Amino acid sequence: MTSYADFHRRSIEDRDGFWTEQAQLIDWQTPFNQVCDYSKPPFANWFAGGKTNLCYNAVDRHLATRPDQNALIFVSTETDIEKAYSFRELHSEVQRMAAILKDLGVSKGDRVLIYMPMVAEACFAMLACARIGAIHSVVFGGFASHSLASRIEDAKPVAIISSDAGMRGGKVVPYKHLLDEAVSLSAHKPSKVLMVDRALSDFPKVAGRDEDYATLRAKHMDTLVPCEWVDSSHPSYILYTSGTTGKPKGVQRDTAGYAVALAASMKHIYMGVPGETYFSTSDIGWVVGHSYIIYGPLIAGMATIMYEGLPIRPDAGIWWKLVEKYQVSVMFSAPTAARVLRKQDESFLTKYDLSSLKALFLAGEPLDEPTATWISGAINKPIIDNYWQTETGWPIMAICNGVEPAATKFGSPGKAVYGFDVRLIDETTGEEIHEANKKGVIAVEGPLPPGCLQTIWGDDERFVKTYWSSIHNRVMYSTFDWGVKDEDGYFFILGRTDDVINVAGHRLGTREIEESISSHTNVAEVAVVGVADQLKGQVAVAFVVLKDPSVANTEADAKKVEAAIMKVVDEQLGAVARPARVRFVHVLPKTRSGKLLRRAIQAVCEGRDPGDLTTMEDPGALQQIKDSVVS
Ligand code: ATP
Ligand code: MG
Numbered sequence: 001m002t003s004y005a006d007f008h009r010r011s012i013e014d015r016d017g018f019w020t021e022q023a024q025l026i027d028w029q030t031p032f033n034q035v036c037d038y039s040k041p042p043f044a045n046w047f048a049g050g051k052t053n054l055c056y057n058a059v060d061r062h063l064a065t066r067p068d069q070n071a072l073i074f075v076s077t078e079t080d081i082e083k084a085y086s087f088r089e090l091h092s093e094v095q096r097m098a099a100i101l102k103d104l105g106v107s108k109g110d111r112v113l114i115y116m117p118m119v120a121e122a123c124f125a126m127l128a129c130a131r132i133g134a135i136h137s138v139v140f141g142g143f144a145s146h147s148l149a150s151r152i153e154d155a156k157p158v159a160i161i162s163s164d165a166g167m168r169g170g171k172v173v174p175y176k177h178l179l180d181e182a183v184s185l186s187a188h189k190p191s192k193v194l195m196v197d198r199a200l201s202d203f204p205k206v207a208g209r210d211e212d213y214a215t216l217r218a219k220h221m222d223t224l225v226p227c228e229w230v231d232s233s234h235p236s237y238i239l240y241t242s243g244t245t246g247k248p249k250g251v252q253r254d255t256a257g258y259a260v261a262l263a264a265s266m267k268h269i270y271m272g273v274p275g276e277t278y279f280s281t282s283d284i285g286w287v288v289g290h291s292y293i294i295y296g297p298l299i300a301g302m303a304t305i306m307y308e309g310l311p312i313r314p315d316a317g318i319w320w321k322l323v324e325k326y327q328v329s330v331m332f333s334a335p336t337a338a339r340v341l342r343k344q345d346e347s348f349l350t351k352y353d354l355s356s357l358k359a360l361f362l363a364g365e366p367l368d369e370p371t372a373t374w375i376s377g378a379i380n381k382p383i384i385d386n387y388w389q390t391e392t393g394w395p396i397m398a399i400c401n402g403v404e405p406a407a408t409k410f411g412s413p414g415k416a417v418y419g420f421d422v423r424l425i426d427e428t429t430g431e432e433i434h435e436a437n438k439k440g441v442i443a444v445e446g447p448l449p450p451g452c453l454q455t456i457w458g459d460d461e462r463f464v465k466t467y468w469s470s471i472h473n474r475v476m477y478s479t480f481d482w483g484v485k486d487e488d489g490y491f492f493i494l495g496r497t498d499d500v501i502n503v504a505g506h507r508l509g510t511r512e513i514e515e516s517i518s519s520h521t522n523v524a525e526v527a528v529v530g531v532a533d534q535l536k537g538q539v540a541v542a543f544v545v546l547k548d549p550s551v552a553n554t555e556a557d558a559k560k561v562e563a564a565i566m567k568v569v570d571e572q573l574g575a576v577a578r579p580a581r582v583r584f585v586h587v588l589p590k591t592r593s594g595k596l597l598r599r600a601i602q603a604v605c606e607g608r609d610p611g612d613l614t615t616m617e618d619p620g621a622l623q624q625i626k627d628s629v630v631s
Contacts, residue, residue: 012419019046026052029051058130059094076118079200100211104191108228116163116175118308126294149185150614154457164202191209258393262296269417277304287393303326311341316349363388367411368518370518387481391452397416399415437487439482503536517569517582543585
């Protein structure tokens with residue numbers, strides 16, 4: 001077995017040799033003649049000269065070896081529908097959808113916007129686009145008309161695929177009026193809207209524009225639609241970042257690099273084996289859904305579970321029941337989901353036979369130590385934190401157990417993943433940091449490995465300016481996250497670069513302070529922000545959700561809890577990191593993907609306009625922050 005250090009070193013030093021080997025994990029129609037064309041940095045063109053197809057790799061190529069094996073398992077605890085599609089059935093459904101798209105006038109290079117709940121047809125739609133070379137832009141089904149309109153305007157789709165409604169916690173969430181409103185708000189109008197009618201909510205139809213999926217599908221039961229072979233660099237999709245730090249950016253992904261990166265990650269990071277089942281609890285509206293609900297597992301010949309519902313309904317055992325039923329071997333979720341489960345009775349997690357499960361992967365935000373310890377104890381499986389971004393499409397940092405098994409360290413998403421030449425940079429000097437445990441900006445030397453963003457959709461200049469121009473005197477990709485690396489090469493993420501707090505000249509990561517506060521036994525969740533202060537430049541202010549809020553009911557009690565929390569920080573990090581105020585709220589403002597909206601909290605604290613809030617989950621949460629600041 002190769003040591004991981006050698007594996008990583010080779011991926012950087014013998015980049016072409018390394019990726020030529022990984023490229024064997026997918027099927028090609030025309031082989032590439034250049035591994036990486038980096039003649040126009042920072043634009044990287046991977047596997048130049050080659051032709052392939054994502055849908056072919058995810059579906060068609062498995063027909064010879066595993067036609068009757070489960071490919072897509074759709075489970076909805078909202079509508080009580082559970083249906084498994086074999087690779088053969090998925091192949092048929094995708095061709096039907098592809099035929100419909102062609103009828104609607106969609107051809108290669110056209111954009112198709114997918115605004116759908118977590119239903120099997122959304123998966124067919126994504127794969128059908130890939131099949132005919134159309135570029136999908138999936139917009140999270142929970143977004144309202146304003147967010148949707150800006151994405152319609154940016155991507156200019158020829159067609160939109162949608163549904164009458166989604167469901168959440170037993171309640172119908174109608175989509176169609178939001179879609180119609182978004183189209184009227186947008187300067188660009190799609191010529192066709194394909195409606196997948198779930199019979200959950202009545203909706204008006206626009207004559208000449210709106211089409212019914214079931215009707216068109218019936219016409220195409222046996223229609224064959226061959227895969228369109230596209231150049232390696234042909235865009236496969238556009239996907240917007242979560243909007244945590246500002247206006248979302250439209251990430252553009254290629255075809256071949258993405259397929260190779262995912263195939264390799266399934267082997268080296270997730271250790272998924274063909275024939276096994278992968279369960280990612282994310283949503284197709286996010287990057288995890290693209291890479292590890294749809295494309296990654298299917299490319300690897302695994303069955304993938306698509307789940308519509310909450311993690312705690314009908315009870316907190318539902319996900320683990322599915323693990324037992326479908327013999328899930330790899331599971332992927334987010335720390336925010338683990339924290340939701342932590343508020344429930346632990347026995348729900350231990351009730352089921354989890355022997356098929358090899359590991360639980362978590363990503364998307366910092367995994368705090370108490371949550372990690374709790375969930376690993378509850379399910380008794382390795383918990384693997386991995387760090388990445390919508391931009392990268394797959395992990396920058398992880399433990400690559402498929403290469404060489406290694407220990408995890410709590411609070412760390414592991415080491416730099418092969419292909420990523422990760423550096424820590426001193427923000428002020430632009431110098432590289434070589435010492436262990438010294439804080440810096442996490443940056444990546446170009447070219448980014450296969451699978452990462454090609455550019456920002458329609459805006460090469462913004463791509464270069466945003467990601468490659470922020471590091472003093474160097475053309476390097478900035479993650480805009482801040483971290484440290486220990487003696488063993490394990491990284492620790494300290495927060496976003498714009499979340500760094502400067503208290504009287506001391507630079508503190510919000511994450512460090514949050515981690516410390518969350519070790520107080522009564523703290524369920526916490527957000528720390530830096531607030532402008534005349535004397536110190538900035539001070540830290542903490543917003544805390546208590547497990548038992550009754551202990552801070554009166555003002556005097558709240559003061560006591562505040563003092564106790566400050567004491568924890570004093571003891572762990574020193575008085576310099578002590579928040580100036582600890583305020584208690586019932587809920588924290590988050591994006592729909594569960595990320596803390598620190599910039600909005602900070603703006604409210606400083607009396608500024610909180611900016612773009614279109615991706616916010618619960619507007620009431622920000623009001624609570626406002627109220628607590630005034631009180
Ligand atoms: P935007 O770029 O629009 O502001 P966003 O950065 O939240 O939104 P995503 O691409 O969904 O959009 O999230 C990536 C970010 O999430 C990372 O840059 C990092 O800040 C955070 N993150 C992801 N995984 C981890 C992890 N394992 N540990 C700590 N932070 C993580
Ligand atoms: Mg980001």
